[in-house]
Amino acid sequence: MTSKITKKNYSMRSAFGKTLTRLASAHPNIYVVDIDLKDSLKLTDFAKRFKSRFIETGVSEQNAAAVAAGLALSGKTVFLTSYAAFSPSLNWGVIRQSICYNQAKVIIVGSHAGLMTDEQGATHQSLEDIALMRALPDIDVFSPADARQVKKILPTLIRGPRPAYLRLVRASAPNFTDPKSSFTIGKAQVLKRGTDLTIVGHGPILKNALLVQKDLKNISLEIINSPSIQPLDEKTILTSVKKTRHLITLEDHQVEGGLGEAIAPLLLKNPLNAKMKLLAVQDEFGQSAHDYEKLWDHYGLGIESLKTAIKELLK
Amino acid sequence: MPINLSHLKNTSLDVRADILTMINKAGSGHLAGPLSSTDLLVSLYFSNLFNFYPTDPKNPQRDRFVLSAGHLALALYSVLCRAGFFDEELLSGFSQLKSLLQGHVYHHVPGVEYSSGSLGQGLSVAAGMALADKKDRKKRFTIALTSDGEHNQGQVWEAAMFANKYSLSRLINIVDKNGIQIGGTTSQIMPLDDLASKYHEFGWQVYEINGHHFPTILRTLSYAKESKEKPVVIIANTVAAKGIPYMEANYKYHDIKDFDQEKFKKALSQLNKLSKFK
Missing domain, CATH: 3.40.50.920 (Rossmann fold)
Structure with missing residues (x-):
């Protein structure tokens, strides 16, 4: 049962953007709170098709996280999207209080995590996001292995009752998880x-x-x-x-x-x-x-x- | 239903006495802010201007109140109790182990929408709530209470821009401008200068009022609810530790750590004097 590594590279960010846009048709409660990185998170199509559910806060990670909490406390399923180096780090205290402590179901999506960021360098390479999120109570933390797994994780996160952090990378990379395996919270x-x-x-x-x-x-x-x-x-x-x-x-x-x-x-x-x-x-x-x-x-x-x-x- | 002004005044005195009693029992607590914001909270919950359901706190028709300055919890707890959300018994356990009444406001307390304590976040949360209502075409209001010291936080201004961008006309921010914060007066620590002009420049409808004059507070709240496009800020000029003359306007009573029986009696007697001359 050895997994096969694909020759072709696949983008986690595209998998995220496309899957979320697809799921948003069937789930009218899905909202995106974006911190001026919609192209990078591959949400341009979502923003066009679901204009009313695409909330643009500009470069304000703290306000964005708390606005997301306010929407979530009003029954919305909210994806808060940015780079992991900015969210969750500039807004960690807001995630702690407004999202986790208040039990606001926000899914924090941090892209460009790890070293796979091309020319961008240390300011954009989040190497601490998992530590920041693991330290908090009442939030789940996920780091999918490939684009294939990103597609499977999203429906689970939408169904789940709790806030979550989802780690994505910038670069495209091979798929190597089992195409037939499902994703379950708490399962390796x-x-x-x-x-x-x-x-x-x-x-x-x-x-x-x-x-x-x-x-x-x-x-x-x-x-x-x-x-x-x-x-x-x-x-x-x-x-x-x-x-x-x-x-x-x-x-x-x-x-x-x-x-x-x-x-x-x-x-x-x-x-x-x-x-x-x-x-x-x-x-x-x-x-x-x-x-x-x-x-x-x-x-x-x-x-x-x-x-x-x-x-x-x-x- | 006509609003009885002497009922509001008496309720405020009762709330202030509750605040002193809870701090005395607990031994410590925040004082100046809860006392300065009391008249504002009483105006909200004891008029017909704010829609709430004490026996059904999560009723979807309710207006929502977000206490952004979580250290004003004592005032809100007392007001919610007196408005019928929970029994007086709960007040006596304030800040004790396993009590619902946490030192900073806690959303598991009936009637509390949002837990806060770390300053500067509540206006953004309220904006998110108001935006959700706007999307859902709900006509209810979201009212936030912020402190002036809290306006040191950049996030408050991020929220101010956001509320303007999305024309959140059913969002009202009441600023308890009591002129002090934990380490000194606001003018010493970080001057806010002309707060009204700042909000005006950020695209808000601005009212600046005496935050202890009930007819003005009520009139302004009803004006605020008429806004068609702009979010509304009510800058309420208040007196820190209002009602206890020997503590008033002194930042050293922001919070109190040794509120012994003697100090409690002195404070209560000053409050009672105020009561006689109401």
């Missing part, structure tokens, strides 16, 4: 079964784990996609680590507050005599580059770094 998916070492990750970078397996013929990797970071699928992860006793977490995010740090306490609570390594950005800012693979390599998240980490952990 095993992309490949194995016995020696577990890799758990989220986002497009998880593709590297599948590629590494092809180079390491003598090592059997179990690869788990964990798009639901809060709530976390503890059972699937622990069952795997119990078997392999070796765990690497892989994510395009700061090590602080990311998926790795969400999983590490599970190993303290459930002593499995397992070794663990967290592959993530190590407390530094990103930078510009036109090839995200090069950025991943530079920050120790690329294929070679992953191979080294696997070999070291299994020594």
Whole structure:
């Protein structure tokens, strides 16, 4: 049951914009509160077709988050769309009070997360969004692995009762999740079964784990996609680590507050005599580059770094 | 139904006494703001200008009130209680462990629409609510209460632009302009200068009034409800800690941490004196 990596690249942002526009026909309560990034979030069509439900706040992340809360408290299903580097960060305190504490069902969509932002550099590379959102009560946190998964997540978020954060990336990347799998809040998916070492990750970078397996013929990797970071699928992860006793977490995010740090306490609570390594950005800012693979390599998240980490952990 | 002005005055005195009593019982609480905004809140809930349903707080026909300055909770709790939303018993538990009455206003309390405390957010939330009503062609009103100190926050001005853009004529922002904030007078901490002109420039319908004169408050609220295009701001000039002469207009009574029996009695007796000369 190994997932196949497509040769073609697909845009998460297009998948988001198109799927939301399609769903909006059947769901008259869907609203978008946009922070002047509609083209970037691929919502131009939504804005044209559902003019009355497309609310443009201009570059005002705090006002936008609270306006979204006001709409949600009036029964609307609201998507608050921007770059992750601005929302949720400039407006974190507003998300905390007006959305989470007040139980306003707003879905915060943060695009351009991680290092995959092309020339834009550190100001636009959100490497802290998951940490910011994980720290809050009463919100779910999702980081889909590919465009295919983005399409499946949206109907679930619309149905769900709680606020949510949805992480998207800028660059197009291959699809590699199972086309037949469904998306369930709190569930991880095993992309490949194995016995020696577990890799758990989220986002497009998880593709590297599948590629590494092809180079390491003598090592059997179990690869788990964990798009639901809060709530976390503890059972699937622990069952795997119990078997392999070796765990690497892989994510395009700061090590602080990311998926790795969400999983590490599970190993303290459930002593499995397992070794663990967290592959993530190590407390530094990103930078510009036109090839995200090069950025991943530079920050120790690329294929070679992953191979080294696997070999070291299994020594 | 004609509004009985002496009933409003007496209710305000009762609310102020409630505020003092709750702070005395809890040992600490916010004082100056709840006392300065009391007459505004009483005008809303004890006139026929604001539509609410004490036994059915979530009735879809209700007007909505958003307390943006969450530290004015004590005044709102007392007003809601006296308007029939919940029993007096609840007031006595203010800010105690497991009490619904949190130190800053809390949306699980019957009649409270929105929890706040972190300043500057409520006007945007109220704008979002008013926009939802406009989209749904509902004729009800959303009324926010903000403080003058809160206008330090840039977000308030983001909301002001937004409400103008979307012509939220059924949004009313009442500013409790009591001239103080936690660390000093507003003119010392961050001067607002001509607040009325600022709102005017932001495209709002502006009224500036004496926030303790009931006939003026009521008249202005009814004017505000007639706006056809512009959002409305009522800048209510008030006195911090109104009703307790020895505390009035002094920023040091923004909040109080050692409200012992002696101070409580002194404050209450000054309030009672006011009561006699009403």
